[in-house]
Amino acid sequence: MGINFSSTPFYYLLTIYYLAAKAKKKSAKGEITLEELLHVNWSLIAPILILQFILTITALISCIKQGDTNGPKWLWILLILFISLFGPILYFVVGRKNN
Known part of the structure; x- marks a missing residue:
């Protein structure tokens, strides 16, 4: 039995930060923009x-x-x-x- 960290608020914040950084790299290719990702x-x-x-x-x-x-x-x-x-x-x- 392990501890599930995926439902903590810190996980959500880290996930958003990671995806934002990833989207910033992809935006140069025209795939996704940071604004589209953070539209929550x-x-x-x-x-x-x-x-x-x-x-x-x-x-x-x-x-x-x-x-x-x-x-x-x-x-x-x-x-x-x-x-x-x-x-x-x-x-x-x-x-x-x-x-």
């Missing part, structure tokens, strides 16, 4: 990124302050950080112990 509908992407950021920060704070969790705390922190949107949701549903 941010009205759809921004709310998801904001929700992911808020859930991640909230889940991390809750996990750190929580006395006991269902499972090792270090594992929950890794899941929250590296499983993007579903890690924090999984922590709130399964990881927290009810007092």
Whole structure:
């Protein structure tokens, strides 16, 4: 079982940067331009990124302050950080112990 980094926001940013650099090289050949590549509908992407950021920060704070969790705390922190949107949701549903 490996950690999937492909759903983290950093991966998206690195992918956009890589594709932009690649497009800049190809634009000399007339295949694709940088403007075409970066034409993204941010009205759809921004709310998801904001929700992911808020859930991640909230889940991390809750996990750190929580006395006991269902499972090792270090594992929950890794899941929250590296499983993007579903890690924090999984922590709130399964990881927290009810007092």
